[in-house]
Amino acid sequence: MDDDATTLLSEIGGPGDLARLDEAQLTRLAAEIREFVVDAVTTAGSGHLGSNLGVVELTIAIHRVFRSPHDIIVWDTGHQAYVHKLLTGRSDAFTTLRQEGGLSGYPSRSESDHDWVENSHASTAISYAHGLSTALAIRGEDDREVVAVIGDGALTGGMAYEGLNNLGNSRRKAIIILNDNGRSYAPTASRLSESLSRFRSSSTYLRNRDRLDRLIQEVPIVGGYLERGVGGAKAAIREMFEPPAFFEQLGVNYLGPYDGHDIAALEAALRAAKDLDGPVVVHVLTRKGLGYGPAEQDEIKHMHDVGSVKEGSYTAAFSEALVAEMRSRPEVVAITAAMPDSTGLLPVAARFPGRVLDVGIAEQHAVTAAAGMAMGGLRPVVALYSTFLTRAIDQVNLDVGLHSQPVVFVLDRAGITGDDGPSHHGVLDMVLLSKVPAMTIFAPSGHAEMARMLHDALELCTDGPAAIRFPKTMPPDPSGPDLGTTGEGLAARRVRHGSQICVIGVGKMLASAIDAADKLAAEGHDVTVWDPRIVKPLDAEMLSDAASHELVITVEDGLRDGGIGAAIADSLSQLAPVGGPLVRVLGVPSVYLAQGKPDMILSRLGLDADGIVDEALAWVRSTNRTS
Numbered sequence: 001m002d003d004d005a006t007t008l009l010s011e012i013g014g015p016g017d018l019a020r021l022d023e024a025q026l027t028r029l030a031a032e033i034r035e036f037v038v039d040a041v042t043t044a045g046s047g048h049l050g051s052n053l054g055v056v057e058l059t060i061a062i063h064r065v066f067r068s069p070h071d072i073i074v075w076d077t078g079h080q081a082y083v084h085k086l087l088t089g090r091s092d093a094f095t096t097l098r099q100e101g102g103l104s105g106y107p108s109r110s111e112s113d114h115d116w117v118e119n120s121h122a123s124t125a126i127s128y129a130h131g132l133s134t135a136l137a138i139r140g141e142d143d144r145e146v147v148a149v150i151g152d153g154a155l156t157g158g159m160a161y162e163g164l165n166n167l168g169n170s171r172r173k174a175i176i177i178l179n180d181n182g183r184s185y186a187p188t189a190s191r192l193s194e195s196l197s198r199f200r201s202s203s204t205y206l207r208n209r210d211r212l213d214r215l216i217q218e219v220p221i222v223g224g225y226l227e228r229g230v231g232g233a234k235a236a237i238r239e240m241f242e243p244p245a246f247f248e249q250l251g252v253n254y255l256g257p258y259d260g261h262d263i264a265a266l267e268a269a270l271r272a273a274k275d276l277d278g279p280v281v282v283h284v285l286t287r288k289g290l291g292y293g294p295a296e297q298d299e300i301k302h303m304h305d306v307g308s309v310k311e312g313s314y315t316a317a318f319s320e321a322l323v324a325e326m327r328s329r330p331e332v333v334a335i336t337a338a339m340p341d342s343t344g345l346l347p348v349a350a351r352f353p354g355r356v357l358d359v360g361i362a363e364q365h366a367v368t369a370a371a372g373m374a375m376g377g378l379r380p381v382v383a384l385y386s387t388f389l390t391r392a393i394d395q396v397n398l399d400v401g402l403h404s405q406p407v408v409f410v411l412d413r414a415g416i417t418g419d420d421g422p423s424h425h426g427v428l429d430m431v432l433l434s435k436v437p438a439m440t441i442f443a444p445s446g447h448a449e450m451a452r453m454l455h456d457a458l459e460l461c462t463d464g465p466a467a468i469r470f471p472k473t474m475p476p477d478p479s480g481p482d483l484g485t486t487g488e489g490l491a492a493r494r495v496r497h498g499s500q501i502c503v504i505g506v507g508k509m510l511a512s513a514i515d516a517a518d519k520l521a522a523e524g525h526d527v528t529v530w531d532p533r534i535v536k537p538l539d540a541e542m543l544s545d546a547a548s549h550e551l552v553i554t555v556e557d558g559l560r561d562g563g564i565g566a567a568i569a570d571s572l573s574q575l576a577p578v579g580g581p582l583v584r585v586l587g588v589p590s591v592y593l594a595q596g597k598p599d600m601i602l603s604r605l606g607l608d609a610d611g612i613v614d615e616a617l618a619w620v621r622s623t624n625r626t627s
Contacts, residue, residue, distance in 0.1 A: 007032050008021070008025060008028055008029045008032055009029060009032045009033060009036060009086065009091060010091070012029075012086070012087055012089075012091070013089050014087075014088060014089050015063035015064075015067070015068050015087055015088060015114075018060060018063055018064045018087065019064065023263070023264065026060060026263050027263075029060065030056045030057055030060060030263070033056050033060075033083055033086060034053055034056055034290075036086065036091070036094070037049065037052050037053060037056075037082055037083070037086075038053070040082075040094045040095075040097055041082075041097075044097050044098060044099075047082075047097055047098055047105055048079040048080070048082070048105065049289070050288045050289035051077075051079055051080040051181075051288060052079075052080055052081075052082040052083055053288070053289050053290050054080075054179070054181050054260070054286040054287055054288040054289060054290050055080050055083055055149075055151075055179060055260070055286060056083050056261075056290075057260060057261045057262065057263045057266060058149075058177070058179060058260050058261075058266060058284060058286060059083040059084050059087060060083075060087070060263055061263050061266035061267045061270060062084075062147065062149070062177070062266075062270065063084075063087050063088075064263075064267055065267055065270040065271055065274070066145055066147055066270070068088065068114045069113040069114045069116075070144055071144055071145040071146075071147060072116055072132055072144065072145070072146045072147065073114070073116065073147045073149065074116050074117050074119065074125045074128045074129060074132070074146075074147070074148045074149070075107055075117070075119060075125065075149050076119055076122060076123065076124060076125030076126075076128075076148060076149065076150040076151070076154045076160075077119060077120065077121075077122040077151075077154055078105075078106035078107045078117070078118060078119040078120045079105060079106060079120065080149070080151065080179070081106065081107050081115075084107070084114070085103065085107075085112070088112055088114040089112075090103060090111070090112065098419035098420070098421075098595055099419065099595070099596075100594070100595060100596035100597065100600065101594075101596075102595075104118075104421055104595065105120075105419065105420060105421065105595070106118050106119065106120045106421065106423070107119060116128070116132075118421075118422075118423060120420065120421070120423040120424065121387075121388070121391065121423060122153070122154040122157055122361045123150075123154045123155070123156075123157025123158070123159045123160040123361055124159060124160075124163075125148035125149065125150050125154070125160075125163075125176075126148055126150060126159075126160050126163030126164055126167060126174075126176060127159060127162065127163035127166075128148065129146050129147075129148035129163070129167065129174040129176065130163055130166055130167040130170065130172060130174065132146045132174075133146045133167075133170075133172035133173055133174045133279075134170065134172055137172055137173075145173070145175060145274060146173070146174045146175065147174075147175045147177065148174060148175070148176050148177065149177045149179060150176060150177065150178060150179065151177075151178060151179025151180065151181060151286075153338055153360060153361050154361060155178065156338065156359075156360025156361045156362055157360070157361040157362055158362055158364065158365060164176075164247070164250050164252060165250055167251075167252065167279045168247075168250035168251030168252040168278075168279055169250075169251055171251060171277075171278045171279070172278070172279060173277065173278060173279065174279045174280075175270070175273045175274070175279075175280055175282060176252070176279065176280065176281045176282070177270075177281075177282050177284060178256075178281055178282065178283045178284065179260065179284055179286055180257070180260075180283060180284065180285050180286070181285075181286045181287060181288040247281050251278070251279070252278075252279045252280065252281055253273075253276050253278060253279065253280035253281070254280070254281050254283065255269055255272060255273055255276075255280060255281070255282045255283065256269065256281070256282055256283030256284060257283040257284065257285050258282070258283065258284045258285070259284070259285060260284035260285050260286035260287075261286065261287070261290065266284065269282050269284075270282060309341070309342065309344050310474065312447065312474065312475070313447075313474055313475070314412070314444065314447065314450060314470035314471065314474075314475055315342070315343065315344040315412055315470075316344060317447050317450035317451065317475075318344050318383070318410055318412075318450050318454065318468075318470075319344030319345070319347050319348060320347075320451070321450050321451035321454040321455070322334060322344070322345075322348050322381060322454065323347065323348055323351055323352075324451065325454060325455060325458060326348065326351070326352050326355060327351075329379065329458065331377060331378050331379045332355070332378070332379045332380075332381060332458065333355045333356070333357065333373060333378050333379070333380050333381070334348055334349075334355065334356045334357070334380075334381045334382075334383060335356075335357045335358075335359065335366050335369065335370055335373075335380055335381070335382045335383070336356075336357075336358050336359075336366070336382075336383045336384065337358070337359055337360065337361055337362055337363045337366045337384055337388060338358060338359075338360050338361045338362075339383075339384070339385070340356065340358050342385075342412070343383035343384065343385075343410070343412055344383065344412075345358075345383055357369075363384060363388050363389065363391045363392040364391065364392040364394075364395050366382055366384070366392070367382060367389075367392040367395035367396055367399060367400060367407070368395045368399040368400075370382050370400065370405075370407045371395075371399045371400045371403060371405045371407060374400075374405035374406055374407050375403070375405060379406060379408070379458055380407050380408070381407075381408045381410055381454075381458075382407060382408070382409050382410065383410045383412065384409070384410070384411060384412070385411070385412050385413040385424070385426065386411040386412065386413050386414040386415075386426025386427075386428070386429045386469060387413065387417075387423065387424050387425065387426050387428075389409060389411055389429060390428045390429065390432060393432050393433075396409070396432075396433070396436060396465065397435075397436050400465045401436040401437060401438060401439060401464065401465055404438060404463055404464045405464070405465065406461055406462050406463070406464065406465065406466070407465045407466075408454070408457045408458060408461070408465070408466050408467070408468070409433075409465065409466070409467040409468070410454075410467075410468050411426065411429055411467055411468065411469040411470070412470065412472070413426050413471070413472045414426040414429055414430075414469035414470055414471055414507070414557070414558075415427065415469075415471045415472075415507070415508060415557030415558065415598075416471075416557055416588070416593070416598045416601050416602055416607075417471075417472045417598065418472065418595065418596060418597055418598040418601070419595045419596070419597070420595065421594060421595040422592040422593055422594060422595075425588075425593055426469070426471075426558075427557070427558050427559050427588045427593075428558070428559060429467070429469055429558065430443075430469065430506075430535060430556065430558040430559070430563055430564055431558060431559045431561070431562045431563050433467050433536070434535070434536045434562075434563075434564065434567065435562075436465065437464075438463060438464030438465070439464060439465050439466070439467065439536060440457070440460075440461045440464070440465070440466040440467070440490070440534060440536060440537070441466070441467045441468075441469065441534065441535045441536040442456070442457060442466065442467065442468040442469070442533065442534055442535075443468075443469055443470075443506050443507035443532065443533065443534070443535050444468065444470050444475075444507060444533075445476075445505070445507055445508065445510035445511070445531050445533070446475045446476055446510075447475040448485065448486050449486050449487070449533070450468075450470070452486045452487070453468050453533075454468060456489060456490070460489065460490065469507065470507065470508075471507070471508045471557065471598070472598070473508065473598050473599075475508075476508075476511045487531065487533045490533075490534045490537070490539070491533070491534075491539055491541070492530055492531060492532045492533050492534065492538075492539035492541065492542035493530070493531040493533055494528065494529070494530050494531075494542070494545065495510070495514065495529050495530070495531055496514065496517050496527060496528060496529035497528055498517075498526040498527040498528040498529075498549075499526045499528070499548075499549065500525055500526040500527065500549060500550055500551070501520065501525055501526065501527045501528070501549060501550065501551045501552075501553065501616055501619075502527070502528040502529075502530065502545070502546045502549040502551070502552045502553070502581070503516060503517060503527060503528070503529050503530070503552075503553045503554075503555065503612060503616075504529075504530045504532055504542070504546065504552065504553070504554045504555070504565075504568060505529065505530070505531065505555045506532055506535055506554070506555065506556040506557070506558075506564055506565075507556070507557065508557060509555040509556060509557055509607065510529070510531045512555060512602075512607070512608050512609045512611075512612060513529050513555055513609075513612060514529055515609035516609040516610075516612035516613050516616070517529045519609060519610075519613050520613055520616055520617075523617075525616065525620070527616075528545065528546075528549060530542050530545070530546065532564070535556075535564040535567075536564075536567070538564075538567065538568060538571055543568070543571050543572060543575060544575065546568070546572060546581065547572050547575045547576045547580055547581060548581075549581050550581055550582065551581055551582050551583075551584065551616065551619050552568070552569075552572060552581045552582070552583045552584070553583075553584045553586060553612055553615055553616060554568050554569070554583070554584070554585050554586065554587075555586045555587070555607060555612060556586070556587045556588075556607075557587075557588065557602065557607060558587060558588060559587060559588050559589075559590060560585055560586070560587030560588060560589060560590075561587075561590050563585075563587050564587075565583075565585030565586065565587055566585055568583070568585075569583040569585055582619065584615050584619070586606060586607055586611065586612065586615060587607070588605060588607070589605070
């Protein structure tokens with residue numbers, strides 16, 4: 001956008017400024033917002049694009065009808081709140097979007113009074129709305145509205161239905177705006193459209209039929225398993241847009257559906273919802289990526305974000321390895337929760353469409369369904385982000401682990417992830433999964449390990465679950481002397497032999513351990529470096545060798561408390577209860593870490609080569625040792 005041009009958006013300092021705009025100005029403002037969002041996200045090279053382009057008119061209408069922050073607006077999922085941020089006085093900060101110390105990619109309570117919930121994990125807004133409406137009622141604040149905007153597939157999550165059930169039963173006043181774009185991250189792979197269909201004809205539907213037909217004509221039919229996942233997009237969409245008895249039977253009023261890009265119609269609907277007693281769902285139809293050609297033409301995810309699976313990444317290596325395993329193992333199936341693209345499953349689905357399942361934003365269901373598949377003789381591979389698996393840890397422990405089922409969990413974005421902020425760092429998985437009996441945990445240190453570890457997880461872990469966790473960042477240079485090779489089976493791998501100091505680098509931290517060893521060697525210190533490869537169970541040979549050193553430093557990009565380093569320290573204390581090595585455990589502290597580049601965050605935490613060197617030299621100084 002031309003910085004010298006006078007724009008309506010530049011004159012919006014808060015939601016109250018929207019009231020003076022007429023219909024033509026609102027249309028112009030919507031166009032300016034789309035241009036601004038496209039420019040901000042594409043310039044930054046990261047962020048959520050398609051979801052925000054789809055809610056421009058809806059967000060304008062919301063802020064013209066409700067008085068934020070007096071009226072409470074909760075966004076689910078939070079990645080569709082960029083327009084909300086623009087209209088609440090944060091346009092000048094968008095140059096810092098998702099950067100360290102800058103604007104969060106999600107609503108943030110510390111950033112603005114207009115933001116109530118960070119909410120980057122989906123399907124929670126209705127529960128928040130139920131709690132907030134209960135609080136307002138008990139406190140006697142009957143002049144405030146509670147609005148939950150749920151969409152981008154969030155209604156595929158079971159928690160949303162739990163919230164609806166309790167909200168309807170309580171009859172507390174809350175307005176639930178269902179932003180229905182037929183998608184979550186990718187095309188919504190569920191039968192949600194059918195669960196909302198088969199309702200009676202009504203005047204509301206007839207009045208909106210023309211708008212619906214225009215929208216339906218523009219809904220793309222996608223191919224393969226994705227088309228089946230949404231239940232035959234057009235047919236299902238035509239069926240679902242009737243006043244749903246489903247909501248009414250839960251005690252929740254229903255209005256709609258409405259054209260989500262018609263500001264006047266949306267305002268009328270939202271004002272009608274305010275006049276109703278009790279909870280109400282306002283159903284709006286939007287097009288993800290509207291107004292930006294590349295996003296509209298992206299049939300997979302409408303440029304939900306601007307990232308993709310990079311060649312040479314851990315994710316790409318997993319995708320290639322899974323195709324190879326499926327080719328030789330007909331019992332292998334893959335499951336994801338609304339993220340087939342980012343977890344590398346789209347190429348797999350193209351080759352084996354009947355063996356890739358997308359369950360929508362329903363991680364708990366995904367895990368327990370995988371247990372059932374395993375019980376039935378299949379070998380399920382569940383591909384999730386690390387941060388999203390922790391939503392289903394009870395199912396991992398009791399539905400899979402307790403029943404000794406051979407489910408393989410492939411955890412992308414493990415460790416420090418960076419610009420998505422505190423809710424997306426994958427720092428809990430090793431602590432939690434290491435407490436599941438009979439769980440085997442693989443931590444690849446390089447690209448070459450992915451295929452070997454997936455094969456070994458399927459081949460060797462037949463009496464219980466296994467997990468393979470890897471970072472978002474690219475693997476080290478595979479041509480390096482130590483990182484380009486693979487280990488064997490469940491054994492650790494010693495990549496450098498010494499006698500004084502032993503450094504054990506978990507997963508991606510092996511590269512830092514090797515760099516630290518080189519620096520320490522340059523100062524005359526003899527250093528052993530181990531790649532544990534499998535962090536549960538720990539390799540007895542590695543532990544025995546580590547116990548022969550004077551100092552052992554463990555380094556991991558997961559939580560320090562209760563993590564793998566703590567398990568290594570405990571094992572060494574049992575191997576050498578008297579006179580054993582001093583053990584220093586380096587890991588992530590138990591705090592919420594803000595957004596920033598992964599390497600910078602790790603450096604501040606002392607989880608890089610310099611941090612390891614500092615730890616070793618502090619020990620050298622404290623013991624008056626010399627080289």
